[in-house]
Amino acid sequence: MPELPEVETVARGLATMLTGRRLVHVATTRGDLRAPFPKDFALRLEGRRVCEIKRRAKYILIELDQDLIWLIHLGMTGKFTVHPPRSPQPLDDPHDHVRFDTDDGAHVRFNDPRRFGVMDLLHRSELTTHRMLADLGPEPFDPALDDDSFSASLAGKRTPIKSALLDQRVIAGLGNIYVSEALFLAGISPKRLAGSVAGVRATRLLPAIRNVLDAAIKAGGSTLRDFAGASGELGYFQHRFTVYDREGKKCPGCDCNVAVTGGIQRLVQAGRSTFYCPRKQR
DNA sequence: CTTTGGGCCTGGACGC
DNA sequence: TGCGTCCAGGCCCAAA
Numbered sequence: 001m002p003e004l005p006e007v008e009t010v011a012r013g014l015a016t017m018l019t020g021r022r023l024v025h026v027a028t029t030r031g032d033l034r035a036p037f038p039k040d041f042a043l044r045l046e047g048r049r050v051c052e053i054k055r056r057a058k059y060i061l062i063e064l065d066q067d068l069i070w071l072i073h074l075g076m077t078g079k080f081t082v083h084p085p086r087s088p089q090p091l092d093d094p095h096d097h098v099r100f101d102t103d104d105g106a107h108v109r110f111n112d113p114r115r116f117g118v119m120d121l122l123h124r125s126e127l128t129t130h131r132m133l134a135d136l137g138p139e140p141f142d143p144a145l146d147d148d149s150f151s152a153s154l155a156g157k158r159t160p161i162k163s164a165l166l167d168q169r170v171i172a173g174l175g176n177i178y179v180s181e182a183l184f185l186a187g188i189s190p191k192r193l194a195g196s197v198a199g200v201r202a203t204r205l206l207p208a209i210r211n212v213l214d215a216a217i218k219a220g221g222s223t224l225r226d227f228a229g230a231s232g233e234l235g236y237f238q239h240r241f242t243v244y245d246r247e248g249k250k251c252p253g254c255d256c257n258v259a260v261t262g263g264i265q266r267l268v269q270a271g272r273s274t275f276y277c278p279r280k281q282r
Numbered sequence: 283c284t285t286t287g288g289g290c291c292t293g294g295a296c297g298c
Numbered sequence: 299t300g301c302g303t304c305c306a307g308g309c310c311c312a313a314a
Contacts, residue, residue, distance in 0.1 A: 003308095034290065034309080058308075076307045077292085095292095114292050116308065132309085159285065168309085176307070271287070272307085 002074040004058060004140065004173030005213055009220030010080060011060045015053040017082045018062070021102035022049045029097050033117045034075065044121055045070065045100070057136045057172035067124040071132065075116025083107040136172045140209050145171070151202035157194035163270045164194035165209075174209065177244045178216065180275045182209040184243045184251075189281045190267070190274045243275040251277035 002010070026042040038044075048064035055061065062070040072078070083090055085105030098110040098119065110117075122130050137153065138145040153170050154161070164170050165179045174182070183190050186208035188201055197205060242252060247266040250258045254277060267274050 073308080075291090075309090114307085116291065118309090157284090163285085166308090270285090273305095 002058065002076075002078065003175035003178050004055075005178070005216035005220050007058045007060060007074060007173075008055050008217050010074065011053050011055040013082070014060065014062070014080060017106060018050045018102060018108075019053060020050060021104060021106070022047060023064075024101045024103055026098070026100040029094075029099075033097060033112060033115045033119060035118060037119050038121045041119065041121065042098075044068065056133060056139070057168055058175070059132065063124075069122050069124060069127065071118070071120040071122060071130070072110075073118035073132070075112060075114065075118065077114040078110065078112040078117035081109050081111065083109075135169050137167075137169045139172055140174070140213055145206070147203045147206060150206050151198045154194045154202055155198040159194055160190060160269055161188060161192050161194045161197045161205075162190035162274050164197075166270075166272070170194075171209070173213070176272050176274075177241060178209075178212050180244045181212045181242055184276060184281060185212055187281055189278070190269065190276050192282075243277065245273075246275060251280060253277065253280045 023045050024047065026045045028037060028042050031037045031041065045064070045068075048066065048068060050062060050064060052063045053060065054063065058073060060072040060074070062072070064070060081090065083106060087107075089107065090109065093109075093111055095111050095113040095115075096109045097112055097115075097117075099108065101107050118132070120130075120132070127133060138149070150171070154164060157164050159167075162179055162183065165174050165182070166176065180190070182205065186201070186205040188197060188205055192201075243264050246264045248258070248263045250263050254261070256279060261279065264275055264277055267276075
């Protein structure tokens, strides 16, 4: 369930370990996840130096020399594990899809049991035209995203606000969990049509989105401290959610009796679970 | 044009 | 115990 905060955490962890390093001994296992890896994938990564590691929406972008960019999506279950130099070689796992060493002797593996991840290689010039990047909306923390532009992107939409926030063209990086959390914090019903959120409610929703993401990134960052130097999995951190996956539990903002009200409700919108409190969200 | 829904993939939870 | 069924999730694409 990696969404923006988890992807950000993984990207920061990888940056700590890999920036400035050269990739050596790159190998793939079966060479496909949701889609086949690009042609000569391992060969093209071999010997490249890591210049910088960034995140765009839920994608990790590893910028290499020769203007090559390694694009990674973690899907649902994608994980990186970094084994520092001189640490024991990890056991083989059938779901290890990519492995490589760095020129300082670390060993890195990408593991994805459900294979919903994506690997691709692109040239720097394709950063805004690549199929998976071209239509992405603004980053939630982009200062250019203000109340007016956010409101304008919701205006006229006939889809529920829950679905609109999952649409990466509206705002990039939110997934099913943080959409529920942000709508709860903003006190907005997930069933409300996006068009009716434009205006005053949008000015409540945008800070709520930022608060929820910021708190989760901070929680992730605190796990990174322990990981550097240890043989660690990147991006998995304990985070407690207020409404997500808490059907029937008490809403922290309500003093109502759960036995009477049923507590936090679950509903399905566009095939996906939404969790909310009908009393706090209108 | 916009919005909806199916398919991809597989481990784990659940029911019989 | 062992089997089958369903679900979760992000994203693309076809269909309405």
